[in-house]
């Protein structure tokens with residue numbers, strides 16, 4: 497832990513999802529006096545970091561910034577707790593254009609990530625559980641896997657408190673028009689600090705209507721778990737990988753890890769929802785679409801029973817990029833969010849970036865700054881798909 501010459505700066509981090517918990521831990525490691533608060537707790541079921549698992553993989557087209565963040569994130573996740581990660585590899589299956597994967601190859605190579613092209617015949621031999629009907633190209637990202645999601649947030653929070661940070665369950669009610677001396681909490685108390693970092697995921701737009709507003713769109717996303725055949729490892733790693741099927745809709749899945757079942761999710765953005773009040777009951781239509789994909793791609797699983805489901809929300813920025821910036825009217829208020837369906841894996845590297853920005857004035861990549869949102873809003877850009 498680094499010490500400050502005078503008294504350490506006091507930093508309040510609001511939101512103990514993946515982004516806020518990691519930010520708080522890095523701030524503490526840099527020697528700040530940090531308080532982390534959350535309305536419902538780290539990785540709670542309403543948050544975007546809730547649920548069982550998230551994919552970590554490094555293919556990001558030609559986007560060097562993200563590939564480097566993933567490389568750093570692997571180190572930080574594994575240093576913190578290797579049991580949070582299950583290595584599976586990721587199988588990219590394309591019915592049409594595979595330019596996204598192809599364009600990633602040089603930067604993947606530079607960063608030490610191996611990607612193999614498989615012929616469809618070889619893929620069928622390696623993964624007999626998968627039907628490759630209609631698939632034109634197959635790539636295997638060798639290093640990729642599943643991260644525990646909700647559990648990881650608790651592990652990061654615990655590492656933070658063990659390092660001397662303070663955690664509280666409390667609900668912040670910011671009304672930011674100028675720099676803050678203290679933050680009003682719903683229980684009637686105030687939280688004093690020198691810096692305030694808001695890592696409030698899908699709530700960020702509502703908390704900062706003038707600065708963020710609908711630049712964060714929370715969309716409803718459903719995740720299903722199907723029961724695998726008993727007494728078999730056919731749908732577990734290393735025999736079964738994380739997979740992505742680029743059809744009209746992009747479906748992806750995670751093998752049966754921790755006995756939770758065969759996970760499948762549709763990456764298509766759902767309706768805009770309120771993360772506080774949305775009912776988390778899976779829809780018949782969504783379930784039917786998942787069953788149709790399963791019947792086509794994983795024939796043995798056609799009649800598998802649904803054994804669990806999660807309803808979550810992405811917190812989409814207009815271009816799918818993260819948001820890390822200072823509040824334009826308050827020099828000691830910082831915003832971190834915009835995970836856009838792909839942010840979880842990056843959170844250790846994001847937290848490090850935010851902490852260095854707040855305490856050491858280090859720059860963050862321009863693609864994460866608020867400024868670009870205004871330009872995007874003007875062009876009414878379509879919401880990008882990055883995960």
Ligand SMILES: Cc1cc2nc3c(=O)[nH]c(=O)nc-3n(C[C@H](O)[C@H](O)[C@H](O)COP(=O)(O)OP(=O)(O)OC[C@H]3O[C@@H](n4cnc5c(N)ncnc54)[C@H](O)[C@@H]3O)c2cc1C
Nearest residue numbers: 511513514515535544545551668697808835838839840841
């Ligand atoms: C179904 C689904 C699948 C995904 N798949 C992947 C994947 O495979 N790989 C990947 O990398 N990413 C994935 N993501 C994206 C990733 O999970 C999110 O981008 C990431 O978890 C966002 O974390 P966060 O900390 O910004 O937000 P959150 O986890 O939502 O955390 C925000 C926290 O702020 C708290 N909060 C809000 N307002 C207040 C307030 N006023 N006062 C106090 N506390 C407050 C909330 O309680 C919450 O805990 C997926 C997301 C979903 C929903």
